Amino acid sequence: MSEQSGERPALRYKAAELGVAAIFLLLGAIVIFDSVRIGARWGADGPQTGYFPFYLGVIICAASALNVFRALRIREADNKTFVEIGQLKLVLSVLIPSAVYVTLIGWLGIYVSSVIYVGFFMRWLGKYPWWKLVAVSVGNSVFFFLIFEVWFKIPLPKGPVEALLGLD
Amino acid sequence: MAEIESLLHGFEVALSFTNLALMFTGIILGVIIGVLPGLGGANGVAILLPLTFSMAQTPGGQTSAIILLSCIYWGALFGGAITSILFNIPGEPWSVATTFDGYPLAQKGRAGHALTAAFTSSFVGALIAVIVITFLSPIIANFALEFGPPEFFAVYLLTFSAFVGMSKEPPFKTLASMMLGFALAAVGTDPVTGTLRLTFGTVSLLTGFDFLIAVIGLFGIGEILLTLEEGLAFKGASAKLNLRAVIETWRELPRYWLTSLRSSAVGCFMGIVPGGATPASFMSYGVARRFSKEGDKFGTGQVEGVVAPETAAHAAGTSALLPMLTLGVPGSSTAAVLLGGLLIWGLQPGPLLFVEQKEFVWGLIASMYLGNIAGLIVVLTCVPLFAAILRIPFSVIAPIIIVICAIGAYTVHNSNFDVYMMVVFGVFGYLFKKLSYPLAPLVLAIVLGDRAEASFRQAMLMSQGDMSVFFSNSLVGSLTGLSLFLLSLPLLTWGIAKARGR
Numbered sequence: 001m002s003e004q005s006g007e008r009p010a011l012r013y014k015a016a017e018l019g020v021a022a023i024f025l026l027l028g029a030i031v032i033f034d035s036v037r038i039g040a041r042w043g044a045d046g047p048q049t050g051y052f053p054f055y056l057g058v059i060i061c062a063a064s065a066l067n068v069f070r071a072l073r074i075r076e077a078d079n080k081t082f083v084e085i086g087q088l089k090l091v092l093s094v095l096i097p098s099a100v101y102v103t104l105i106g107w108l109g110i111y112v113s114s115v116i117y118v119g120f121f122m123r124w125l126g127k128y129p130w131w132k133l134v135a136v137s138v139g140n141s142v143f144f145f146l147i148f149e150v151w152f153k154i155p156l157p158k159g160p161v162e163a164l165l166g167l168d
Numbered sequence: 169m170a171e172i173e174s175l176l177h178g179f180e181v182a183l184s185f186t187n188l189a190l191m192f193t194g195i196i197l198g199v200i201i202g203v204l205p206g207l208g209g210a211n212g213v214a215i216l217l218p219l220t221f222s223m224a225q226t227p228g229g230q231t232s233a234i235i236l237l238s239c240i241y242w243g244a245l246f247g248g249a250i251t252s253i254l255f256n257i258p259g260e261p262w263s264v265a266t267t268f269d270g271y272p273l274a275q276k277g278r279a280g281h282a283l284t285a286a287f288t289s290s291f292v293g294a295l296i297a298v299i300v301i302t303f304l305s306p307i308i309a310n311f312a313l314e315f316g317p318p319e320f321f322a323v324y325l326l327t328f329s330a331f332v333g334m335s336k337e338p339p340f341k342t343l344a345s346m347m348l349g350f351a352l353a354a355v356g357t358d359p360v361t362g363t364l365r366l367t368f369g370t371v372s373l374l375t376g377f378d379f380l381i382a383v384i385g386l387f388g389i390g391e392i393l394l395t396l397e398e399g400l401a402f403k404g405a406s407a408k409l410n411l412r413a414v415i416e417t418w419r420e421l422p423r424y425w426l427t428s429l430r431s432s433a434v435g436c437f438m439g440i441v442p443g444g445a446t447p448a449s450f451m452s453y454g455v456a457r458r459f460s461k462e463g464d465k466f467g468t469g470q471v472e473g474v475v476a477p478e479t480a481a482h483a484a485g486t487s488a489l490l491p492m493l494t495l496g497v498p499g500s501s502t503a504a505v506l507l508g509g510l511l512i513w514g515l516q517p518g519p520l521l522f523v524e525q526k527e528f529v530w531g532l533i534a535s536m537y538l539g540n541i542a543g544l545i546v547v548l549t550c551v552p553l554f555a556a557i558l559r560i561p562f563s564v565i566a567p568i569i570i571v572i573c574a575i576g577a578y579t580v581h582n583s584n585f586d587v588y589m590m591v592v593f594g595v596f597g598y599l600f601k602k603l604s605y606p607l608a609p610l611v612l613a614i615v616l617g618d619r620a621e622a623s624f625r626q627a628m629l630m631s632q633g634d635m636s637v638f639f640s641n642s643l644v645g646s647l648t649g650l651s652l653f654l655l656s657l658p659l660l661t662w663g664i665a666k667a668r669g670r
Contacts, residue, residue, distance in 0.1 A: 013603075020599050024344050031351045034366050046629045049363040052621045053354040056347050063344040070338070082602065087397040094396055095595070098389070098570055102587045110575060118567040126563030140568055144575060152219055154579055 009081035017071035028060030109159030178530030198243015215576030269473025280413030293482035317626035322647035333654030353617020390597020435483025452480030
């Protein structure tokens with residue numbers, strides 16, 4: 001890849017456009033496939049269940065095919081940086097912990113996972129001292145506990161820690 | 169005048185203590201949501217919607233719930249201006265045009281003037297739009313009472329064709345993103361026959377994709393990821409708003425009455441046809457620059473350059489509720505979320521609302537007048553407080569916003585699967601925004617998908633599968649014709665440009 005001024009690109013527009021259009025094509029194909037399976041014709045009692053989705057899938061595929069075509073026509077000179085390596089690192093540094101966080105919710109409940117998540121974030125990206133981090137992350141979860149469980153009486157997912165504290 | 173009478177009755181409903189308290193709560197929450205990156209009108213309302221489920225079951229509670237949610241929307245509209253002017257960061261897409269002159273004004277030390285101008289003209293824009301709603305919506309609703317399935321499908325078609333024909337995004341991307349929305353709406357149980365489709369045997373997909381999850385992911389998580397690219401720090405002008413600046417600006421504002429009026433007209437028009445607040449604000453800024461005597465000074469810090477986009481954005485944001493209430497077709501993403509709320513509370517948006525739910529409709533319209541007055545008071549008095557929120561470091565506020573999004577996503581159906589989907593939608597939101605796939609038609613399609621399909625199929629049943637039913641009378645024919653024209657508009661302009669290039 002050619003070095004230009006500033007940060008190195010991790011991905012350029014052409015590749016990104018093609019990637020997203022390919023995802024669209026795939027989704028469109030899935031929709032068509034399943035619609036044909038359940039019947040996309042005109043039945044005795046009117047349009048079948050797959051009738052409407054089938055044409056949606058066809059339009060998705062047709063529009064994406066045109067998007068692929070347009071992306072392929074991007075000239076090398078116009079192929080700007082989609083995301084720089086530094087930017088991508090920042091984005092992933094939020095995305096990956098967030099993905100881990102939502103997985104943790106299933107095991108630990110939302111309150112404990114949130115303490116870990118907010119704390120981790122403040123430590124890693126903010127370099128805060130421990131006492132500040134504990135105060136904010138625990139305070140945040142307690143605040144939401146009071147709002148949802150006590151005030152609005154809406155139960156959120158809870159895990160072993162809440163069971164231990166008898167808050168379940 | 170029957171409208172005035174109904175409106176006065178609406179004021180009686182809206183002026184109860186609970187509803188006034190909810191109004192102020194909504195406005196304050198809305199401004200905070202508008203100021204925070206990653207939270208905006210659409211996903212802010214989406215996150216708080218589950219909290220209203222139990223509220224809406226009490227008598228009169230549906231009105232209270234819509235007052236709360238719509239006031240969050242007004243608050244978010246006001247809040248967007250704060251970050252644009254003080255920090256040069258548009259908190260909402262519709263306040264991008266406000267940064268052009270608002271931020272230079274703040275740099276010159278006239279932040280107070282810029283903020284006052286923005287808030288006041290927002291208020292004026294909203295007020296004009298509410299007046300339009302008050303007098304126009306009963307007429308449209310009455311007219312729409314005659315609509316059958318073919319007419320409704322034609323209205324949906326017109327809405328979605330307008331996106332293709334009028335948005336500035338590439339038409340095939342608009343089309344792809346819109347159809348993806350419809351496909352997501354189709355997942356789950358077929359509304360007409362009850363057959364399962366696109367679930368691939370999984371239990372999680374039985375209920376389909378909820379638009380609330382999509383909104384929270386696409387707008388919330390996606391927006392946070394986008395903001396991150398810009399780095400972690402916010403730098404901004406200080407927010408001082410003293411009485412002198414307010415009075416000075418108010419003295420200056422009447423000079424721009426023509427700009428206000430023109431911007432309101434642009435805004436109302438763009439809000440009712442689903443153009444939305446964002447193009448309205450840009451368009452009105454451009455028009456004001458062309459017509460103003462000091463047009464060439466625009467961009468250096470002209471109060472008029474703040475008045476124009478703010479008036480239009482608010483007029484559009486407010487009037488987007490008109491087609492939602494009268495036809496059940498929302499004019500913006502946030503209006504789409506509100507429409508979803510109505511459906512969840514068991515109300516059928518559309519012309520019958522004006523007949524069967526008079527109290528609800530007129531309570532809401534009256535609350536629009538009051539809510540915007542409340543909003544003006546709140547933002548004028550509390551600007552420094554709201555600006556302080558942006559001084560919280562990003563490494564603290566970002567995870568908290570994501571926690572809020574996760575809670576919001578979970579409470580929709582009490583399902584962890586929805587929270588995972590939220591993150592997936594977040595990644596798509598980030599990619600779509602960067603590649604200019606528009607999100608508004610996607611969200612509208614998820615909300616309206618089932619209804620559009622049902623009206624299409626009913627129309628097909630009526631006509632035994634004959635497509636000519638969409639041209640069977642002058643009304644449905646002209647709606648369909650206009651839709652087809654809008655659909656082919658990008659092709660026409662492309663053809664003309666090509667022919668001229670030769």
